[in-house]
Amino acid sequence: MTIRLTxxxxxxxxxxxxxxxxxxxxxxVVKGNGYGLGRARLAGIAADLADxxxxxxxxxxTDLPTTIRPVVLTPTLEIPPTDEAILTVGADEHIAALQGxxxxxxVKLESSMHRYGGGIELIDTARAAxxxxxxxxIHPPLAGTNEEHLAEIAAHADRxxxxxxxxISHVDPGxxxxxxxxxxxxxxxxxxxxxxxxxxxxxxxRVLDRRPARTGTTAGYRAVAVPSDGxxxxxxAGSANGVATLPDGRSPFHFHQRRLDLLEPPHMHTSMxxxxxxxxxxxxxxxxxxxxxxxxxxxxxxVWA
Numbered sequence: 001m002t003i004r005l006t007x008x009x010x011x012x013x014x015x016x017x018x019x020x021x022x023x024x025x026x027x028x029v030v031k032g033n034g035y036g037l038g039r040a041r042l043a044g045i046a047a048d049l050a051d052x053x054x055x056x057x058x059x060x061x062t063d064l065p066t067t068i069r070p071v072v073l074t075p076t077l078e079i080p081p082t083d084e085a086i087l088t089v090g091a092d093e094h095i096a097a098l099q100g101x102x103x104x105x106x107v108k109l110e111s112s113m114h115r116y117g118g119g120i121e122l123i124d125t126a127r128a129a130x131x132x133x134x135x136x137x138i139h140p141p142l143a144g145t146n147e148e149h150l151a152e153i154a155a156h157a158d159r160x161x162x163x164x165x166x167x168i169s170h171v172d173p174g175x176x177x178x179x180x181x182x183x184x185x186x187x188x189x190x191x192x193x194x195x196x197x198x199x200x201x202x203x204x205x206r207v208l209d210r211r212p213a214r215t216g217t218t219a220g221y222r223a224v225a226v227p228s229d230g231x232x233x234x235x236x237a238g239s240a241n242g243v244a245t246l247p248d249g250r251s252p253f254h255f256h257q258r259r260l261d262l263l264e265p266p267h268m269h270t271s272m273x274x275x276x277x278x279x280x281x282x283x284x285x286x287x288x289x290x291x292x293x294x295x296x297x298x299x300x301x302x303v304w305a
Contacts, residue, residue, distance in 0.1 A: 001301035002208065002236030002269075003243075004287065005036060005294070008200040009304040015197045019189060020049045023173040029190035031056030031073065036203075036294025037302065042194065043068070052086075054188055061085055071106065071167075073137075073188075075116055088137055090116035095129045104134040106167055109156050113141040120159055135165030135186070146172050154179055195294065203294065204287040205237035205253070205271075213274065220264040220272050230276035237290060238266040242297040254289040255282045 020026050028046035030039050030053050039055075040063060046053045047065035054071045055061060058080040064070055071086035075094040080087070083103035089095050090108035098105070107126055110117035117139070126133050138156055140149040149171050157166055157180045167186045168176075176185050195201070210233050213219060213226045226232075235253060237243045243266045246252055253260040253273060260282075263274040275281040282288055290297075 002206045003241055003290065003298065003300045004204045004206070004303060005299045005301070006202045006204070006303040006305050007037075012197060012200045015200070016045065016193060017049065019173070019193050019196060023187050023189060024176060025184060025186045026050050026173070026193075027052050027054050027071065027167065027186050027188045028193055029054045029073070029188050031060060031190070032295055033298065035190065035194040036297055036299050037194065038299075039063075041302075052186070054190075058085070058087075075108065086134060088116075089122070089126055089131070091118060091122075092125060095122075095126050095131065098131060099129060101131070104132045106135050106137040106165075107133055108137045108139070111138055111140050111152060112144075113139060115139070120156070123160075123164075133164070135167055135184075136160060137167045139169045140171070142170060146175055150175060150178055157183060191295075201294070203290045203292065203297070203299075205235045205243070205290045207233055207282045207284055207286045207288060208236045208270070209234040210281070210284050221267055222264050224264050226263075226274065228276050230274055230279070231281050232263065233260065233273040233275055233282060235271040235273060235288060236269065238268045238270045240268045240298075243271060243290070243292055246291065252291040254291065255286070256280050260288065 028050050030042040030046055034042045043064050047068040052069045052071060054073050057074045058072055058076045061070055061080055072088055075088050075090045077097040079098060079101050086104045086106060088106045088108050105126060107123045108117040123133055138153050140152050153168055162182060165184045165186055169188045173187050179185060210231050213230055213232045215226060215228050217226050219226060219232055245265055251260055251262045260273045263272045
C-alpha cells in the first residue's frame with residue numbers, strides 16, 4: 001500500500017450521524033470516488049441513516065443498497081436500466097432523451113452558477129413530455145455567502161407550486177428554516193457530511209526508495225539538474241493516483257512538519273523529491289504526509305483507528 005488514509009472511526013461516525021440527525025430531509029451524496037472513502041462504503045453507511053442518496057451520474061447507479069432510493073445529480077442523455085432512480089433534467093434536450101421513461105425527475109432550475117438548469121417553464125415542458133416531476137433542484141455555487149444562497153433559493157421558491165419538493169445544496173442545514181415555509185426542502189450533504197471533520201482524517205504516502213545525489217548530476221523524466229548534494233526520495237504516489245502540485249506549484253508532501261520539495265512534478269505512480277544534506281530526510285519505508293483533496297485522490301488503504 002502506498003497511499004494510506006487513517007480515520008478516527010468513532011468520532012468520525014459520530015459527526016456523520018449527528019449531521020444527518022440535525023438535518024430535516026437529508027440526502028447523503030455518494031459520488032465520484034466516494035470522497036476518497038469509496039462509493040460502496042459510503043452508500044452502505046448512508047443506507048443506515050437516510051431513505052435517499054444522491055449519486056453523480058447514471059453510471060454510478062450500480063451496486064447500491066436496495067433499501068435506499070438513488071437520485072442522479074447530473075443530467076443524462078440516455079435512459080438508465082431502472083426506473084427506481086430519480087433523474088435530473090435541466091434542458092429541453094434532457095427531457096427529450098427521456099421520452100418513454102417512467103421514473104421520477106427533478107427539474108434543475110438555473111442558479112447563478114449557470115451550470116445546467118432552466119427557468120420554471122421547464123417544469124411544464126417535462127410534464128408535457130409525460131415525465132413525473134417530483135420537485136426541483138437548485139444548486140448555488142460554492143462562492144458567495146450562506147445568505148446569498150438562501151436568497152437565491154427563496155427567489156425560486158416563491159414562484160413554485162407548494163407540492164414540489166425543493167432539493168438544495170451549499171446551504172447550512174441549520175439555516176433551512178429561514179427559507180419560505182410550507183415546503184419540503186431536501187438538503188444534499190456531501191463535503192459537510194463526509195469531510196466535515198477533516199481533522200479526524202490523515203492522508204499519507206510511503207517512501208519506496210532513497211538514494212544519494214550530487215550537485216551537477218541530473219535525474220527524473222526531464223533530466224532535472226540536482227541543485228546541491230543531498231538525496232532523491234521516491235514516493236509511491238503520482239499523477240495516476242491524482243497527486244499533483246498544489247495550485248501555487250508547491251509540493252504536497254511533508255515530513256516532520258516540513259514541506260519536502262519536488263525535483264519534478266509527480267508522474268504516474270511516483271513522485272521524485274529532493275532533500276538537501278543537513279535536512280531531516282525520510283528513509284525507505286517511512287510515511288510522509290500528503291496534502292491533497294480526497295475527492296481527487298485514489299487511496300490504496302483506509303485504516304480505521
